[in-house]
């Protein structure tokens with residue numbers, strides 16, 4: 594399942610309610626989004642085997658204490674917010690193509706770079722960067738899979 598809300602907030606893994614249901618059901622899911630000039634593909638979450646969207650949010654919070662407030666502003670539907678934030682069309686097309694490729698790689702059994710990471714595409718320079726994501730110790734999404742006697746996480 595690909596999570597790509599029209600407001601682009603999935604670029605920052607903001608829609609946690611849907612993700613919790615997918616995690617409970619064990620359904621792999623991929624976050625994608627475009628906010629203005631920046632496109633994001635990932636993380637592709639394999640429940641119990643890779644870092645999840647909450648891990649990404651917690652990691653960003655660790656890097657920037659203001660992150661939760663910024664994320665709340667990004668997904669706020671208050672009167673001051675534009676109904677459809679700006680979205681670069683070329684970046685959106687690239688994100689859609691890259692997301693489809695990552696899903697195809699996953700379905701073919703080859704872990705794409707969005708597993709335990711995410712890719713950012715910038716309209717400013719056309720570069721695609723891969724950022725690494727580790728499971729966050731406060732998240733707990735991999736606690737069960739790391740218990741003694743259980744298989745470890747994907748390499």
Ligand SMILES: [Zn+2]
Nearest residue numbers: 645648732734
């Ligand atoms: Zn997690």
